[in-house]
Amino acid sequence: DGGITQSPKYLFRKEGQNVTLSCEQNLNHDAMYWYRQDPGQGLRLIYYSQIVNDFQKGDIAEGYSVSREKKESFPLTVTSAQKNPTAFYLCASSINRAITEAFFGQGTRLTVV
Amino acid sequence: GDSVTQMEGPVTLSEEAFLTINCTYTATGYPSLFWYVQYPGEGLQLLLKATKADDKGSNKGFEATYRKETTSFHLEKGSVQVSDSAVYFCALSDPSTGANSKLTFGKGITLSVRP
Numbered sequence: 001d002g003g004i005t006q007s008p009k010y011l012f013r014k015e016g017q018n019v020t021l022s023c024e025q026n027l028n029h030d031a032m033y034w035y036r037q038d039p040g041q042g043l044r045l046i047y048y049s050q051i052v053n054d055f056q057k058g059d060i061a062e063g064y065s066v067s068r069e070k071k072e073s074f075p076l077t078v079t080s081a082q083k084n085p086t087a088f089y090l091c092a093s094s095i096n097r098a099i100t101e102a103f104f105g106q107g108t109r110l111t112v113v
Numbered sequence: 114g115d116s117v118t119q120m121e122g123p124v125t126l127s128e129e130a131f132l133t134i135n136c137t138y139t140a141t142g143y144p145s146l147f148w149y150v151q152y153p154g155e156g157l158q159l160l161l162k163a164t165k166a167d168d169k170g171s172n173k174g175f176e177a178t179y180r181k182e183t184t185s186f187h188l189e190k191g192s193v194q195v196s197d198s199a200v201y202f203c204a205l206s207d208p209s210t211g212a213n214s215k216l217t218f219g220k221g222i223t224l225s226v227r228p
Contacts, residue, residue: 033215042202042220058215090156092216102216104156
């Protein structure tokens, strides 16, 4: 079945460590997105990529980094510079930049202790 | 810039009650509008969408009509079930932003349905 896979579902890290969240899709979509979800704040866009080897900052990119070396993969690294990294992270994809529908993964809950 | 405003929550209803969740938007061009649903601990699923004015999206008994004159996309269901308990997000994508097209979300509203 086609879809988006995020792994792991739960992730625990010590403060000051970098951590990478995985996002893979087999939908042959050009565009991929990372969102952060916090209680009462909805979804906020971290980074997005509309084509391989290209990506743009979203609204809250500070403390995060991404790469898009393959069409199907868009990993997100949460660096030690991110002041409040504990959150629920959602990856999404759409067929191209003209979004008629976005598909979401199951999310990764990151807890930094 | 583009924005989506949803009514404040949470909302608690009894089973079989009528549901309305308000959503209004601000956009530069002619956006597509979406309702997404999130069940506990999961990602978002598309519930319904509308791509032009006066379109009605519908799915699983939910409906929403794209009202350009009032810039609204209110979600309705005639008779809610316990299984409808979830968080609901209104969203838009604005193709007039061209290369920067992306989904803009409202803050979401939690719906709880009592048996």
